[in-house]
Amino acid sequence: xxxxxxxxxxxxxxxxxxxxxxxxxxxxxxxxxxxxxxxxxxxxxxxxxxxxxxxxxxxxxxxxxxxxxxxxxxxxxxxxxxxxxxxxxxxxxxxxxxxxxxxxxxxxxxxxxxxxx
Amino acid sequence: xxxxxxxxxxxxxxxxxxxxxxxxxxxxxxxxxxxxxxxxxxxxxxxxxxxxxxxxxxxxxxxxxxxxxxxxxxxxxxxxxxxxxxxxxxxxxxxxxxxxxxxxxxxxxxx
Numbered sequence: 257x258x259x260x261x262x263x264x265x266x267x268x269x270x271x272x273x274x275x276x277x278x279x280x281x282x283x284x285x286x287x288x289x290x291x292x293x294x295x296x297x298x299x300x301x302x303x304x305x306x307x308x309x310x311x312x313x314x315x316x317x318x319x320x321x322x323x324x325x326x327x328x329x330x331x332x333x334x335x336x337x338x339x340x341x342x343x344x345x346x347x348x349x350x351x352x353x354x355x356x357x358x359x360x361x362x363x364x365x366x367x368x369x370x371x372x373x
Numbered sequence: 374x375x376x377x378x379x380x381x382x383x384x385x386x387x388x389x390x391x392x393x394x395x396x397x398x399x400x401x402x403x404x405x406x407x408x409x410x411x412x413x414x415x416x417x418x419x420x421x422x423x424x425x426x427x428x429x430x431x432x433x434x435x436x437x438x439x440x441x442x443x444x445x446x447x448x449x450x451x452x453x454x455x456x457x458x459x460x461x462x463x464x465x466x467x468x469x470x471x472x473x474x475x476x477x478x479x480x481x482x483x484x
Contacts, residue, residue: 260416290471299460300417300474349416353470361407362472364416 258284260352262365269340270373277335277368279350285330286352290362291323294347306333340372376400376463382479385455391448393478395461398442405464406437407472408446410457417460420446451482 259282269275279289287308292300304314304325312325324336333352337344347369351362378396385391397406405424409417421428421435423444428435434447448455460477464470 262416288470292474299476300411302471302473305471347414351416351472360470361419361422362470363419364409366416367414369414 258352258354258363260350260363260365262348262350262368264368265366266369266371268371268373271341272339275337275340275370277337277348277350277370279333279335279352279365281331281352281363284352284354286333287330287355288353289327289333290351290353291325291333291335292349292351294349294367300349303335337370340370342372345370345372376404376473377461377475379459379461379475379478381476382481384481384483385448385451387453387482387484388450391446391451391455391480391482393446393448393459393461393480394443395446396443397461397463400441400463402441406435406441406444407462407464408433408435408459409462410455410459411477412457420459422464451480453482453484456480456482 261280263278289306291303294300302315303318304312306312306325306327308327308330314320327333347367349367351364353362354360405422407422408420411417421433423435437444458477458479462472
């Protein structure tokens with residue numbers, strides 16, 4: 257089946273630093289990738305849609321200058337949390353969608369847990 | 374906004390069928406219903422999806438009502454490893470095909 261990986265799986269950083277999270281589709285090409293954030297005991301919240309070779313589309317209320325998304329290839333999207341603060345601590349999950357057909361599902365990565373001290 | 378409503382929690386005895394309902398009364402004619410589950414601290418796992426016909430795969434069955442306003446995910450013989458949060462999603466049929474997650478149902482399978 258389709259596999260999506262994320263790196264790192266967890267990261268601890270100091271307040272004010274930037275953190276980059278990678279999302280890779282390992283066995284298929286993904287023209288579209290999605291980034292979600294999940295706080296404890298809450299559902300997944302879509303942050304942005306990332307299309308290869310173009311600018312990401314951010315959901316309402318998500319700061320595009322805070323969460324930089326780059327989708328430079330068909331198998332890699334990155335999320336950079338800039339000037340991270342403790343309130344950015346969360347579980348970040350990406351998903352990737354194969355390009356074929358209307359029914360194609362999204363395949364999710366294992367998530368990256370970010371703790372900002 | 375999420376287009377689905379689900380009960381917040383359910384219990385099921387191990388070995389019995391787990392029936393998880395989902396209401397999607399505002400679904401459009403060309404929108405699909407997807408089911409995923411999330412085991413603690415992992416990414417969501419795809420289970421099944423459908424448009425209007427009932428569907429079955431090795432994991433589960435999906436029953437969609439004739440008016441498509443609700444559906445039921447059936448795990449035929451629940452095991453302890455099926456304990457998870459189950460999400461019913463109506464997928465946007467716009468260009469991005471994005472998912473909007475609702476609150477899901479926390480299923481606990483009891484020994």
